[in-house]
Amino acid sequence: MSLNGKTAVITGSNSGIGLGVARELARAGADVVLNSFTDRDEDHALAAEIGKEFGVTARYIKADMSKGDECRQLIADAGKCDILVNNAGIQHVAPIDQFPVEKWDAIIAINMNSAFHTTAAALPLMRAAGWGRIVNIASAHGLTASPFKAAYIAAKHGVVGMSKTVALETAQEPITCNAICPGYVLTPLVEAQIPDTMKEYNMSREDVVKNVMLTRQPSKEFATVEQLGGTTVFLCSDAAAQITGTTISVDGGWTAL
Template identity: 60%
Template sequence: MNLATAAASPLSGRVAIITGSTSGIGLGIARALAEAGADIVLNGLGDLGQIETTRNELADTTGVKVVYNGANLLDGADAASLVTDTLNQFGRIDILVNNAGIQHVSPIEDFPVDKWNAIQALNLSASFHTIRAAFGPMKAAGWGRIINLASVHGLIASPYKSAYVAAKHGVLGLTKTVGLEGAQFGITCNAICPGYVWTPLVEGQIEDTAKARGISRDDVINNVLLAAQPTKRFVTVEELGAASVFLCSDAARSITGVALPVDGGWTGQ
């Protein structure tokens, strides 16, 4: 590979799993990693026909191999199988991006127990299961990049989001621990903490928050969601994709165990 090709495709030859990557943030990160040369394993929910269209489009536009794995991350064994299936198919796993997540907004006294359990399972425990399965192969290879999509809510709290805030704080603890365990083996583990990003997940939050607080949709957007972001705009999936490519690059090999806010200045206040 010549220098120009290496610069254009810094992740060429790498294999990346991105959970929750059939839409939104995960798809944006998958696209950025593919454009940097990595082969991609998509995972997530949605219409299978639409997922296949997305897979084909991503492969055609980037020239990398793109496959889909429908593992149900609410089940720990299934989450681990996402990694083992990738190893069986590609013979390696270099990059793991834990992005899949769900949200529910409710006052604590009314918070449904089943929602609490599901949020912990997908937003926190699934990351444990995928990391547990990927860490050994990465250690044997002497190289690995693990990125956990946490949230600004891994650093601070907001009312009515007890399960989500608890899970995302847990993700940061997991990130620090794995960063320490991988430090001598060429494995980094970092968390990206986005502020509000315009995605289907946030679209759902708008309606739930409006109902919980008894205010209008516009009030939620301007006076709740973007009130804390000094830039007064939503973070973009392209920005998160670029941050992910950097954290996977050799330039970031000394960055591990950190929580990187991409939040429009929210936590800088």
């Protein structure tokens, strides 16, 4: 599954799932563009480390995914975008009648609208290159729902629907568009929540993971960022050339219930 010569732009990729995906794409030989809304020395150093480790070109470009013009400028600044991974996202939990309007607007902008803007900007580059892959990181919550997460679930359902539309619009071109729907993923952010949850419930780590955090994940195991990266690499491979407009669940059986 060599991606040598391809350039991948991954939004929200200086940590967590996005970083895991970027690393696996680089491992497969793709040049990568990392992104987040910060512009710190460590962001650029992270890109340099990936480039050195995998022998690819790796850059970091600051862009705020809540702003449509910056989403589009990210693609323009990348200059080339054979692979687009729309990963940036935020979360807020509250009953819908108490949901802060500014949180709703931010979640819809970052989790869904950004994918519209980056895709619209990237498609002309993919068409000019004669090849393209769009992978949207949705969620199990793009296929099902939970209470108190109205904005996140609306956005992720929107991403799944948009993925189908883009796939239909590019169906007779060498371009595919799919959505990956993870369940709970072991990221540094999730890992950091475990000790406090252990104290709150007076439980062992194993019991917290299985009986609190992964109550809806039948496998009782987290997905990993490496697994999501591997799924992304597969969707970018020739083996997946006829996979488009669909979702791939990496959720330990959550959506099988």
